[in-house]
Amino acid sequence: MKLPEKNSRNALQISFQLKNFKMNNPIMLASGVVGVHPDILPRVAEAGAGAMVTKSISMDPREGYHNPTVVEVEGGFVNAVGLSNPGVDAFSKELAALEEKPLPIVVSLFGSTPTEFGDLVSRLESISVDCYELNLSCPHVEKVGLEVGQDPEAVAAVVKAAKKFSSRPVLIKVSPHIADIVEIVSVAKDSGADGVTAINTLRAMVIDIESGRPILSNNVGGLSGPAIKAIAIRCVYDISQKVDIPIIGCGGITHWSDAIEFFLAGASAVQVGSAVAYKGLNILREIVNGIEKYLDNHEIKKIGELVGRSHSYQ
Amino acid sequence: MEDRILINRPRITTVKQIRNETNDILTILVQDKRCAIAAPGQFAMIWVLGVGEIPMSLSFMDGKDTCGVTVKSIGMTTKALCSKKKNDNIGIRGPYGTGFTSIFGNCLLVGGGTGLAPLLPLTKILIEKGADVTLLLAGKSRNAIPFFKDIQNLLSNSKHKIVVTTDDGSYGIKGIASDYVEVLLKKERYDMIYTCGPEVMLKKIFILAEEKIIPIQASLERYIKCGFGLCGSCNIGRYLLCLDGPVFTSKQLREISNDFGISRRNINGRKTPI
Numbered sequence: 001m002k003l004p005e006k007n008s009r010n011a012l013q014i015s016f017q018l019k020n021f022k023m024n025n026p027i028m029l030a031s032g033v034v035g036v037h038p039d040i041l042p043r044v045a046e047a048g049a050g051a052m053v054t055k056s057i058s059m060d061p062r063e064g065y066h067n068p069t070v071v072e073v074e075g076g077f078v079n080a081v082g083l084s085n086p087g088v089d090a091f092s093k094e095l096a097a098l099e100e101k102p103l104p105i106v107v108s109l110f111g112s113t114p115t116e117f118g119d120l121v122s123r124l125e126s127i128s129v130d131c132y133e134l135n136l137s138c139p140h141v142e143k144v145g146l147e148v149g150q151d152p153e154a155v156a157a158v159v160k161a162a163k164k165f166s167s168r169p170v171l172i173k174v175s176p177h178i179a180d181i182v183e184i185v186s187v188a189k190d191s192g193a194d195g196v197t198a199i200n201t202l203r204a205m206v207i208d209i210e211s212g213r214p215i216l217s218n219n220v221g222g223l224s225g226p227a228i229k230a231i232a233i234r235c236v237y238d239i240s241q242k243v244d245i246p247i248i249g250c251g252g253i254t255h256w257s258d259a260i261e262f263f264l265a266g267a268s269a270v271q272v273g274s275a276v277a278y279k280g281l282n283i284l285r286e287i288v289n290g291i292e293k294y295l296d297n298h299e300i301k302k303i304g305e306l307v308g309r310s311h312s313y314q
Numbered sequence: 315m316e317d318r319i320l321i322n323r324p325r326i327t328t329v330k331q332i333r334n335e336t337n338d339i340l341t342i343l344v345q346d347k348r349c350a351i352a353a354p355g356q357f358a359m360i361w362v363l364g365v366g367e368i369p370m371s372l373s374f375m376d377g378k379d380t381c382g383v384t385v386k387s388i389g390m391t392t393k394a395l396c397s398k399k400k401n402d403n404i405g406i407r408g409p410y411g412t413g414f415t416s417i418f419g420n421c422l423l424v425g426g427g428t429g430l431a432p433l434l435p436l437t438k439i440l441i442e443k444g445a446d447v448t449l450l451l452a453g454k455s456r457n458a459i460p461f462f463k464d465i466q467n468l469l470s471n472s473k474h475k476i477v478v479t480t481d482d483g484s485y486g487i488k489g490i491a492s493d494y495v496e497v498l499l500k501k502e503r504y505d506m507i508y509t510c511g512p513e514v515m516l517k518k519i520f521i522l523a524e525e526k527i528i529p530i531q532a533s534l535e536r537y538i539k540c541g542f543g544l545c546g547s548c549n550i551g552r553y554l555l556c557l558d559g560p561v562f563t564s565k566q567l568r569e570i571s572n573d574f575g576i577s578r579r580n581i582n583g584r585k586t587p588i
Binding site for chain 2: 018032033034035037039040042043061062063064066067068069070071072073074077083084085086090094179180206208210211213215218245266274276277
């Protein structure tokens with residue numbers, strides 16, 4: 001039988017592993033997109049994701065901003081949802097109550113102090129979670145996110161605090177706004193981070209020309225979508241060149257060829273977000289299929305052979 | 315010059331007309347070509363500038379350039395919407411979501427209060443298709459029931475029926491809608507039940523429909539942020555209300571039975587009892 005043989009080869013071709021966190025394919029649903037609540041997990045699994053990253057969770061519940069919170073622009077979306085979440089206790093209870101967990105789950109976390117990050121991780125250790133992603137890069141909420149993520153000392157303290165309690169890999173999600181992204185990632189790595197997700201959204205704004213009023217209730221939000229892809233590729237490339245750490249590429253992936261571009265820049269897995277609004281959740285499977293086809297056509301045995309290949313052209 | 319189209323961005327339009335439906339329910343008509351061709355049961359995101367943006371079922375679509383929403387002052391944004399005057403600006407985007415699927419047959423429609431909003435355009439389509447319509451209008455009192463005259467005009471043919479229930483007995487039959495649905499289901503066989511209103515009422519009607527093995531389409535409500543399947547705020551079980559709903563079928567309602575009529579997510583995403 002030829003079919004099972006091909007399937008097993010493909011499984012190895014596209015699987016991703018970071019310590020004890022394993023995915024059947026390298027496509028994650030990005031944080032804050034559809035996969036906000038554990039109830040939707042089966043649907044995300046059926047759509048072909050390798051893993052789901054949850055919306056960012058904090059110690060206490062947070063309402064976030066009032067509507068309008070999301071607005072479409074040329075090449076993407078600007079959102080200022082404002083890190084709304086039910087708080088870690090309500091979230092863990094819901095996740096623990098799931099009858100089955102059909103795919104790996106990465107919990108995104110945010111806080112304003114190292115102690116909060118440590119507390120968040122310790123509360124999640126008793127339930128079935130596969131990886132943590134520290135959101136050090138939300139561009140539109142004060143005192144958390146980017147304010148932590150651009151200070152090397154704060155990043156070191158937060159990563160150490162999370163690692164202290166974690167039995168799972170810890171990723172940090174970084175912002176393209178940082179003056180020296182390589183420095184921050186180096187510090188995170190030295191503090192024990194297992195990987196980096198690059199990039200979060202970019203600070204952006206939309207004004208309605210009839211009323212003269214900013215559309216988002218918070219005025220400023222974060223830009224995602226194809227408009228930021230080239231910036232994300234550059235960030236992944238820069239990190240990959242200087243720091244030896246697994247990179248999860250994120251930013252404007254709407255087609256399988258975008259994912260390949262991220263691999264070539266140095267990412268070994270990718271996250272997809274805004275594309276879901278354009279093409280529905282099934283875009284995840286389309287991207288996986290496209291990657292497989294590309295690997296076959298180019299006689300590449302596994303994604304690892306592609307990772308960082310663009311660096312050979314200096 | 316060609317217009318740039320970003321469908322998920324509010325379009326500023328002006329209030330064309332305001333109709334007082336009852337003492338505290340009004341219909342706001344605006345010009346918007348996209349929402350004017352929406353299907354019954356679909357919703358629009360209505361932006362009251364400087365106040366907020368909320369999902370509203372479309373209660374009126376002329377198929378050309380005008381649409382309307384029917385609103386009662388409940389929260390901050392609905393209150394501001396109710397105070398709008400002719401020629402005031404509002405933002406609108408949509409239409410969004412999956413609406414009702416109309417059938418040719420014997421249909422029972424049950425609407426509670428402003429829940430009648432999506433049932434009005436549905437009634438028009440069902441009549442055009444030649445369906446037999448029994449419309450149950452329900453409310454706390456006569457004042458809570460909009461569209462009374464429109465519905466009488468629409469259903470003037472004797473093959474259709476109009477039934478009114480009020481909690482206080484101020485008009486029609488005294489009692490709650492679901493009790494009278496039970497009475498109707500004993501007397502007559504329906505091919506489809508369509509309903510919109512308070513979720514407790516929807517759940518009771520769903521249970522009755524299941525007992526009699528009658529398919530149902532129910533329009534639900536949840537906290538919505540983006541409206542187009544990106545943010546996940548309106549999650550119910552395996553569904554997103556803004557894409558898969560707001561109208562759910564019997565099969566879908568069975569799948570979300572852990573939440574339907576039981577809990578809804580609030581602004582921070584926490585499940586709270588209904």
